[in-house]
Structures are given as C-alpha cells and as structure tokens.
Amino acid sequence: MTPLQKHYFGLLWQHKGMALLGVLLAVITAVAGIALLAVSGWFISAAALAGLTAVSAIEFNFLTPGAMVRGFSITRTLGRYGERYTSHEATFRVISRLRADLFRFLARRHWHEVQMNRHESASRLLQDIQHIESIYVSALLPAVVVLATVLGLVLSLALLLPQALPWALPLLVLAVVVMPWLYTRQVLQPQNQLHQLRVAQWQFASSLLSSMRTLSLHQQLEHSGEQLAQQASAGDQQEITTVNRQQFSMLLAQIFLALLAVVVFWQAFVAYQQGILAGAEVFMWLLLTLGCGEVLIGACPILASLRLGLAALLRLEALQPAQASPEPRQLTEGAGLIRLQQLSYGYPSQPHPVFQQVDVSFAAPGWYWVCGASGSGKSTLIALLAGQLQASSGTVQIRSASARPPALMPQRIDILRASLRDNLCLHHDHSDEAIMAVLHLVELDYWTQSLPQGLDTWLGDGEWQPSGGEAKRIGLARLLLQDADIMLLDEPAAGMDTALAERIFARLAQRWAGKLVIANTHDRQLMRSGQQLVEVGRSAFTCKTVR
Numbered sequence: 001m002t003p004l005q006k007h008y009f010g011l012l013w014q015h016k017g018m019a020l021l022g023v024l025l026a027v028i029t030a031v032a033g034i035a036l037l038a039v040s041g042w043f044i045s046a047a048a049l050a051g052l053t054a055v056s057a058i059e060f061n062f063l064t065p066g067a068m069v070r071g072f073s074i075t076r077t078l079g080r081y082g083e084r085y086t087s088h089e090a091t092f093r094v095i096s097r098l099r100a101d102l103f104r105f106l107a108r109r110h111w112h113e114v115q116m117n118r119h120e121s122a123s124r125l126l127q128d129i130q131h132i133e134s135i136y137v138s139a140l141l142p143a144v145v146v147l148a149t150v151l152g153l154v155l156s157l158a159l160l161l162p163q164a165l166p167w168a169l170p171l172l173v174l175a176v177v178v179m180p181w182l183y184t185r186q187v188l189q190p191q192n193q194l195h196q197l198r199v200a201q202w203q204f205a206s207s208l209l210s211s212m213r214t215l216s217l218h219q220q221l222e223h224s225g226e227q228l229a230q231q232a233s234a235g236d237q238q239e240i241t242t243v244n245r246q247q248f249s250m251l252l253a254q255i256f257l258a259l260l261a262v263v264v265f266w267q268a269f270v271a272y273q274q275g276i277l278a279g280a281e282v283f284m285w286l287l288l289t290l291g292c293g294e295v296l297i298g299a300c301p302i303l304a305s306l307r308l309g310l311a312a313l314l315r316l317e318a319l320q321p322a323q324a325s326p327e328p329r330q331l332t333e334g335a336g337l338i339r340l341q342q343l344s345y346g347y348p349s350q351p352h353p354v355f356q357q358v359d360v361s362f363a364a365p366g367w368y369w370v371c372g373a374s375g376s377g378k379s380t381l382i383a384l385l386a387g388q389l390q391a392s393s394g395t396v397q398i399r400s401a402s403a404r405p406p407a408l409m410p411q412r413i414d415i416l417r418a419s420l421r422d423n424l425c426l427h428h429d430h431s432d433e434a435i436m437a438v439l440h441l442v443e444l445d446y447w448t449q450s451l452p453q454g455l456d457t458w459l460g461d462g463e464w465q466p467s468g469g470e471a472k473r474i475g476l477a478r479l480l481l482q483d484a485d486i487m488l489l490d491e492p493a494a495g496m497d498t499a500l501a502e503r504i505f506a507r508l509a510q511r512w513a514g515k516l517v518i519a520n521t522h523d524r525q526l527m528r529s530g531q532q533l534v535e536v537g538r539s540a541f542t543c544k545t546v547r
C-alpha cells in the first residue's frame with residue numbers, strides 16, 4: 001500500500017466506531033430485506049395452500065409469519081435510516097479531514113502553476129478527490145453487504161438445500177466476480193480516453209469562444225464550429241460505446257442472477273418432489289434468491305468505485321515530490337527590497353529556460369524599468385516577482401515595510417461585470433473622494449463624470465465597455481487605491497498615447513517616490529532621470545541609471 005492509501009485507510013480506522021456501525025446496520029438492513037422477501041414468499045404461498053380447504057385454513061397459523069413479516073419490515077426501515085445516518089456521519093468525518101489533508105499534501109508537492117491552471121489537471125484533481133471520497137460509502141460499505149449476502153446464501157444452501165450448491169456456485173462467481181471485473185474494465189480503461197477527449201473538446205471550445213471575432217474576420221468561424229461539432233460527436237460516440245459496454249456487463253450479471261434464482265427454484269422443486277421440502281418452502285427459496293440478487297447486482301459498480309478510488313489515490317501520490325522545488329519565495333518585513341538569487345525558470349512546455357541562475361536586487365525607494373527584446377522574459381519576471389509563477393530553482397526574497405505582498409498590474413486588465421466603483425475597490429472600500437482623486441491622477445475623472453451613472457455605471461461585457469487605454473488606466477487606479485509598498489507593472493502604458501502616458505507616469509513618479517516600483521516597458525520615453533533601467537537577459541541582468 002502506498003503512503004496515501006495507508007493514510008486514507010488510517011483515517012477511516014480513526015472513525016471506525018461510526019464506520020463499523022454503518023457497515024453493521026447496512027448488513028442488518030440487507031439481511032432483513034432478504035428475509036422479508038423470503039418469509040413473505042413462504043407466507044403467501046403457505047396461506048394460499050392452506051386456503052384450499054376450510055379445515056387447513058382454520059388451522060393455519062397466520063400470527064407467527066405475520067409478526068415475522070412485520071418485524072423484518074420494521075428492522076429493514078429502522079436499519080436503513082440508522083445506516084444512512086451513521087454512514088453519512090462517518091463519511092462526513094472522514095471526508096472533512098481527508099480534504100484538509102489532501103490539500104496540505106498537494107501544497108507540499110511541486111506544482112507548476114501552468115500545470116495547475118490547465119483544465120485537465122484541475123478537473124482531474126477534482127474528479128480524483130471525489131473518487132477518493134466515495135471509497136467508503138460507495139465501495140467498502142456495500143462490498144461488506146455483498147460479501148455477507150454471498151456468505152449467507154451459500155451457508156443457507158449448504159445447510160438446507162445442498163443439491164443446489166454445485167449449480168449456484170459457478171453462477172455466483174460469474175455474477176459477483178467475473179462480471180464486476182469486466183464492468184470495471186469498461187469503466188476504467190475508457191475513462192482516461194474519454195476524460196482526455198472531453199478536456200480537448202473543452203479547451204477547443206473555450207479557445208473558439210475567446211477568438212470568435214478573429215475567426216469570423218477570417219471567415220473561419222463556420223469551419224471551426226464544424227470541427228467542434230465533430231469533436232463533440234466523437235466524444236458522445238465514445239461515451240455511448242462505454243455506457244453500452246457497461247450496461248451489457250450489468251445485463252449479463254443480471255441474467256446470471258436470474259439464472260441463479262431459476263436454478264435454486266428448480267432444485268427446491270426437486271427437493272419438494274422428493275418430500276424434503278414443503279410446497280410453500282419452494283417459493284421461499286425463489287424469493288430469497290431474488291432478494292439476494294437485488295443486493296448482489298451492486299457488485300459491478302462497487303468494484304468500479306473501489307478501483308477508481310484507489311487509482312485516484314495513486315495518481316495523487318505520483319505528483320512530483322516537494323524536494324524538487326526549494327522554498328522559492330520569501331516575504332519578510334523591512335526596508336523595501338526584492339532580491340533574486342540564482343533564480344532559474346523555464347516553462348514546462350519550452351525546451352530552454354527563460355532565466356538561468358540570475359542574481360539581481362531591486363531596492364526601495366526606486367523605479368526600475370525592465371526592458372529587453374520581445375520574448376526576453378520581462379512578463380515572466382513580473383509574474384515570478386508577483387508569485388504567479390514559482391521559480392524552478394533559486395529564491396525570490398521580498399521585503400516590504402508592511403510585509404504585504406507586492407501589488408500587481410497585469411498586462412491584460414480584466415474588467416469585471418460590475419460598477420466602476422466595484423471595479424476599482426477590489427481590495428478595500430474607499431470614499432468617492434479618494435476614488436475620484438486617483439481617477440483624476442490617471443485622467444479618468446472627466447470620463448467618469450460623462451458616464452450615465454458616474455461611479456455606479458456598470459462596466460464589462462454587454463455593459464459600458466472601456467477602451468484599451470481606459471482599461472489600462474482603470475488598472476493603474478486599482479493599484480493606486482491598493483497602495484502597497486512594492487508595485488509591479490506589466491506593460492502599464494500599452495494602449496495609451498505617448499503624451500498621456502508621459503503625463504500620468506510623471507505624476508506617478510512623484511506619488512510613488514518612496515516605493516519600490518518595477519515596470520516593464522518598450523517605451524523609453526516614460527523613463528525619468530535618476531530612475532533605473534534593467535535590461536533582462538537569460539543568465540544576467542544589466543542595470544544602469546537613466547540620465
């Protein structure tokens with residue numbers, strides 16, 4: 001057993017009281033349900049036989065079997081409620097601990113954000129956690145019930161109707177071992193392919209949605225739509241095939257269980273003819289076997305749940321261990337400073353690293369303009385400093401007076417479908433005066449006043465849509481309101497005309513004079529004398545003062 005599997009079963013063991021009570025009640029419920037059917041079968045046929053003559057009808061004891069039927073049905077109902085309560089309670093206790101432990105476990109693993117953000121990893125992770133959570137309630141608990149039912153049926157046959165055993169045993173093996181194994185293969189094997197197919201389809205659909213305008217400009221929208229439809233129907237086809245195969249295994253299991261009932265009924269009838277069994281007992285055996293069949297048909301999904309849960313635990317275990325990644329980002333209190341030591345970073349999908357063992361320091365107060373050729377790694381650097389990416393090796397040491405993380409203005413400003421006020425006050429509420437003051441600084445005050453409801457105007461898709469340059473200035477206003485000690489800006493002036501950008505950055509230079517500001521740009525006109533210019537390179541950065 002792997003450590004994570006041990007951990008899961010250890011957790012279950014810690015809650016063994018509730019878990020075992022749930023199992024016990026589930027077994028009692030199943031046994032009472034089967035016994036209820038068997039006794040009712042016997043009772044109805046015995047009463048019918050007794051009713052054939054008036055004398056035997058008067059002599060027939062209705063009370064004892066009637067009481068037994070009532071007793072079993074009460075036990076079954078109480079058992080079912082009790083079992084639901086206890087097994088849900090046990091599941092809840094195990095799951096709440098398990099979730100916390102799993103996320104702690106994952107936090108210690110080496111997770112590239114890129115990997116985390118990929119839909120495939122995230123959706124697989126959630127699916128795995130769900131599979132792990134259902135191990136107890138959908139696999140272990142019903143498995144014990146199935147096992148108890150098989151044992152009970154085999155023992156009853158061995159003791160009371162041994163001649164049926166050679167016929168019943170192979171059918172039981174087929175229905176409870178072979179078919180669940182086949183069913184599980186149909187669930188597990190195509191599950192991976194289907195998952196990948198659906199993920200690819202989802203990624204294609206979302207890329208189609210985000211690039212709809214471009215595709216329609218190039219008259220490619222219809223073609224891409226057809227591709228998506230083809231992908232979707234391939235996925236549907238695969239899903240239908242998988243479900244059909246699963247249903248076929250279930251159908252076969254059901255046929256074997258029906259055959260089991262027929263065989264037991266037939267052998268009971270032979271025993272009746274030999275004078276071993278009374279007539280009504282023949283029907284008791286038929287209903288008893290049918291009742292067992294109802295429980296045993298669950299063996300197929302039970303084995304599938306167990307294997308899915310165990311496979312999910314193995315998959316989580318297989319995630320890269322934490323030692324591959326040293327603690328890359330440290331945040332402390334003190335005079336503003338960012339220091340990169342021996343920092344390396346490469347995107348998992350790229351053959352060459354963007355940075356290799358880079359050492360550089362940025363100290364407050366100071367403005368650092370990060371420059372370099374397109375693709376040299378300026379945005380990657382900002383993402384590493386902001387903690388959006390984690391270094392492959394080396395450290396990022398961050399010190400700020402308030403020990404607060406740096407504030408980031410990303411390259412693409414997302415406009416929320418909310419009021420302008422809510423779009424600006426993402427971190428704290430601010431007075432209208434404070435908001436208007438920062439809007440004045442970024443020259444959006446007149447624009448705001450021209451909006452139909454001023455600060456209460458709704459922005460975003462289908463509402464008032466700011467232009468590219470206005471969105472950038474909304475991003476700057478957000479940063480001004482956030483007022484952190486360290487500011488990180490990725491292409492903050494892109495989309496603004498040069499004169500406007502120069503005016504705004506002259507004001508910002510005064511406003512943020514005491515802070516540490518690191519900004520990417522291609523526009524050297526924004527730089528003011530005394531500020532620093534950092535040229536990024538793969539293994540070394542050069543830093544000089546702007547004159």
Ligand SMILES: Nc1ncnc2c1ncn2[C@@H]1O[C@H](COP(=O)(O)OP(=O)(O)OP(=O)(O)O)[C@@H](O)[C@H]1O
Nearest residue numbers: 347349350354372373374375376377378379380381
């Ligand atoms: N998510 C990603 N996955 C793989 N490679 C990436 C990813 N993001 C960026 N890259 C690659 O990393 C390198 C650095 O990219 P980055 O965006 O940091 O450059 P940049 O200097 O900001 O470029 P630009 O000035 O054009 O904005 C480029 O070669 C780019 O293709």
